[in-house]
Amino acid sequence: MFGLIRQSLALSSANLRSLPRRAWISLSMVLSVTLVVLVLLGFLAMANGFRKTLSSTGSEDVALVLSRGAFSEALSRISTQQAHLIEEAPGIARTAAGAPLISRELVVPVDAVAQESGKNETLSLRGISANGLALRPGLEISAGRMMAPGTAEIVVGARLAARYENLKLGDSISFGRSQWRVVGHFTAGGSVFESELLADAGLVQAQFNRPNQVQSLRVRLEDPAAFSRFSAYVDGLDLGLLAQTEKAFYAAQASDISRIILYLGWPLAIVMAIGAAVGAMTTMYSSVSDRMVEIATVRALGFSRSAAFVATLVEALALTLIGCAIGVALAWIGLDGWSASTKSGANAQLAFQLALSWPQALSAVALALGIGALGGGLPALRATRVPLRAAMTGRA
Numbered sequence: 001m002f003g004l005i006r007q008s009l010a011l012s013s014a015n016l017r018s019l020p021r022r023a024w025i026s027l028s029m030v031l032s033v034t035l036v037v038l039v040l041l042g043f044l045a046m047a048n049g050f051r052k053t054l055s056s057t058g059s060e061d062v063a064l065v066l067s068r069g070a071f072s073e074a075l076s077r078i079s080t081q082q083a084h085l086i087e088e089a090p091g092i093a094r095t096a097a098g099a100p101l102i103s104r105e106l107v108v109p110v111d112a113v114a115q116e117s118g119k120n121e122t123l124s125l126r127g128i129s130a131n132g133l134a135l136r137p138g139l140e141i142s143a144g145r146m147m148a149p150g151t152a153e154i155v156v157g158a159r160l161a162a163r164y165e166n167l168k169l170g171d172s173i174s175f176g177r178s179q180w181r182v183v184g185h186f187t188a189g190g191s192v193f194e195s196e197l198l199a200d201a202g203l204v205q206a207q208f209n210r211p212n213q214v215q216s217l218r219v220r221l222e223d224p225a226a227f228s229r230f231s232a233y234v235d236g237l238d239l240g241l242l243a244q245t246e247k248a249f250y251a252a253q254a255s256d257i258s259r260i261i262l263y264l265g266w267p268l269a270i271v272m273a274i275g276a277a278v279g280a281m282t283t284m285y286s287s288v289s290d291r292m293v294e295i296a297t298v299r300a301l302g303f304s305r306s307a308a309f310v311a312t313l314v315e316a317l318a319l320t321l322i323g324c325a326i327g328v329a330l331a332w333i334g335l336d337g338w339s340a341s342t343k344s345g346a347n348a349q350l351a352f353q354l355a356l357s358w359p360q361a362l363s364a365v366a367l368a369l370g371i372g373a374l375g376g377g378l379p380a381l382r383a384t385r386v387p388l389r390a391a392m393t394g395r396a
Contacts, residue, residue, distance in 0.1 A: 007018030007307035011362060012314040022286065029283040032276040033371055037327025037364045040269035041177045044363070045335045045354035060224040061093075062135055062246040065217040065234060069242075071106050082239050089233040101220035103132035106203055108208050110175045112164040123160060125197045127204030135218045139193060144169045144184030149200050150205075154183035157194035170237040177207050192250060218246070219362055272372050280375020284316050285382065307383065316376025317369065324368035328361050334355075 065086055070076035087100045087135040094100055106127045111120040130149055133139065147153035156167045161182075166173040171182045180199065188194045205211055221227055227245055234243040244252075 007303050008310040008314070010189070012311040016315060016318060022283075025286055026313075026319055028282050029276075029319050029375075030326065032279045032322025033320045033368055035328075036269060036272045036276045036326040036371065037324050037368060039272060040266075040330055040364055040367060041328065041331035041356060041360060042335060042354075043264065043266070043269065043295050044360040045331065045356045048357060048360065049355040059137075060227075060245050060247050061221045062094070063219040063227060063230055063243050065219065065243050066215075066333050067242070068240045071288030073105070073215045076215045076225075078104075078241065079219060080212050080214070082208055082237075082241060083214055083217060085237055085239070086219070086234065089219075089230050089379055091221050091230035091233075093220040093222050101131050101134060103129040103135050104214045104216040105129070105132065105218055106204060106210065106213055106215045107196075108204060108210070110197070111181060112160075112173065114166065115163060115165055121164070123164070124195065125154070125196060125199060125204060127199055129200030129201050131220075132198070132201070132218065135220050136188065136193060138189045138191065139186050140188075142185050142187045142206055144182075147183055147199060150203065151200065152178050152180050152203060153183045154180045154199045155186050156197050156198050157181055158185050158187050159194045160197065161185050174330045175207070269367065273367055277371045277374040280316055280320065284312065284376050297335055301332070305385075311375070312382075313376045317372040320368045320375070321365075324365055327368075331364075332356055332361075 041125040065078065067078065083102075083104055087102055090098045092102065106125070107124050109122045110125045112123050113119070114121050130353065133146065141155070144159055146156070147155050161167045161362055169182055169185065172179045173182065174180075186194070186198075201214075201306070205213055221230060224245075227243075231243040233243055334356045
């Protein structure tokens with residue numbers, strides 16, 4: 001056993017020292033693995049960043065009421081009569097005057113010009129009631145002020161203000177049938193709210209010809225425990241409405257969209273990994289052919305077949321790990337924290353930041369090791385079958 005270990009170490013060391021002799025073909029293997037790792041980590045970082053953005057949105061003591069079966073606010077419709085009935089629900093927090101803390105809201109798609117591409121992209125303009133701001137305690141004005149109710153003023157998520165034209169403080173932008181003036185920028189702890197424009201709900205209804213249209217009701221509860229009473233009341237009305245905690249609503253969206261991203265990312269990464277494994281196999285076969293006489297010579301000197309197998313496999317794994325390390329480093333430097341956007345409900349842009357984690361890096365290492373094992377396995381087996389006469393004749 002110890003003899004096998006010593007022989008394997010000696011042959012592995014010799015193989016690695018001879019890599020400069022095969023620099024270009026070894027480099028191609030390293031680069032192919034680097035590309036696979038970068039693509040995989042790109043998708044994983046996107047899914048993770050998207051999930052973090054949506055998961056950080058919402059509260060346990062805020063309920064969201066939508067039409068039953070509506071997967072997003074854009075597909076929901078709530079009548080004025082239904083809204084009045086919800087206002088009488090138990091468990092709702094109320095002001096000192098006894099008014100329920102409810103915001104009637106709607107979201108309309110609007111276009112803005114992206115600074116980088118110069119093309120129109122769709123954003124979400126959310127109309128909120130007077131209580132809408134009180135139901136978003138994490139929202140803070142980072143510049144300017146809040147919009148005044150009943151005026152054509154908007155406040156803009158800081159992420160959007162940095163990516164689109166005419167969204168700076170004091171700018172005017174045309175939405176619907178009027179000009180809207182940007183009076184403030186806000187942050188919301190990295191949540192999905194930062195990808196929205198906020199305006200007065202009544203004015204949004206009027207300017208976009210949606211009289212009395214409400215898509216969702218945002219409700220402040222007395223405490224998280226009050227949700228069960230509130231939800232039971234909504235179900236008991238039998239109006240085709242569904243109540244969820246705000247936290248649960250956005251967590252479900254995060255799970256669904258992250259799953260879609262991963263369903264796209266992993267198959268692509270696996271297909272690329274198969275190609276990289278074939279490339280690794282070609283590289284390692286070339287390596288074995290290049291050292292045919294050396295392998296035959298050490299076999300003639302008493303080195304075992306197993307040692308030749310292990311040494312060739314170690315070389316393949318070393319090259320893949322180098323490629324993996326480069327890919328992880330590039331991904332961490334270039335992707336982690338990088339701002340991106342994607343289309344969400346109502347085909348609106350959702351801005352978020354890519355986020356890498358150590359479990360994702362370890363999954364990339366596991367994939368790289370699989371490439372090395374698959375690409376080095378058959379060439380390593382070939383190394384064990386080098387005929388000893390090659391040491392005498394100089395060829396297999």
